[in-house]
Amino acid sequence: MKGVLGFIGVFLSFLSDATYGKSTMSFGCGNNTHMCVEYCSICHEFSSVPLMECLSMLFDHLCLSHFEEAMTSLRTDWWCTWSNVSGLYSNLSTCTEEISDCLLIPWPSPLVEQIFVDIHSTYFKDCPSEELSDPPPVIIFALVITPICLIPVMVSLVVLKTKNGDGSS
Numbered sequence: 001m002k003g004v005l006g007f008i009g010v011f012l013s014f015l016s017d018a019t020y021g022k023s024t025m026s027f028g029c030g031n032n033t034h035m036c037v038e039y040c041s042i043c044h045e046f047s048s049v050p051l052m053e054c055l056s057m058l059f060d061h062l063c064l065s066h067f068e069e070a071m072t073s074l075r076t077d078w079w080c081t082w083s084n085v086s087g088l089y090s091n092l093s094t095c096t097e098e099i100s101d102c103l104l105i106p107w108p109s110p111l112v113e114q115i116f117v118d119i120h121s122t123y124f125k126d127c128p129s130e131e132l133s134d135p136p137p138v139i140i141f142a143l144v145i146t147p148i149c150l151i152p153v154m155v156s157l158v159v160l161k162t163k164n165g166d167g168s169s
Helices: 002-016 034-045 051-073 082-102 110-123 137-163
Strands: none
Touching: 034 051, 034 082, 051 082, 051 110, 082 110
């Protein structure tokens, strides 16, 4: 009886393994939108390449190339103005996120982080940053002297209160 049940189990597993036209990729594909199917099929064609390497190639050809082309079309003195580059930056971020989601790779990933670090070191390294600086000396003096002057006043009030015959102390 055990042999028959084992045979039926193996037979059923073969039946449930049929794909009936669905993908037989060695990795998951996020959803069935046209673009996701395209990204997944590209990575499936290069099945000898690891998935993260395929992701890197997709980023290079689909996301980074558009970003770099758009950045080179801008004047270099406009690169540091956020309103000029925010749309390009957002498109790059969205592109990397969509491809990662399609290949079921968490976003952001170390690869995405490295892409953005590289972009910043290439395009935004000469942009001035708003560093914090010390306030003017007049402000510092006012903030320091105020509590120093208040301490003797508070001590005087306490002494006066206790001398007036409160009787509780």
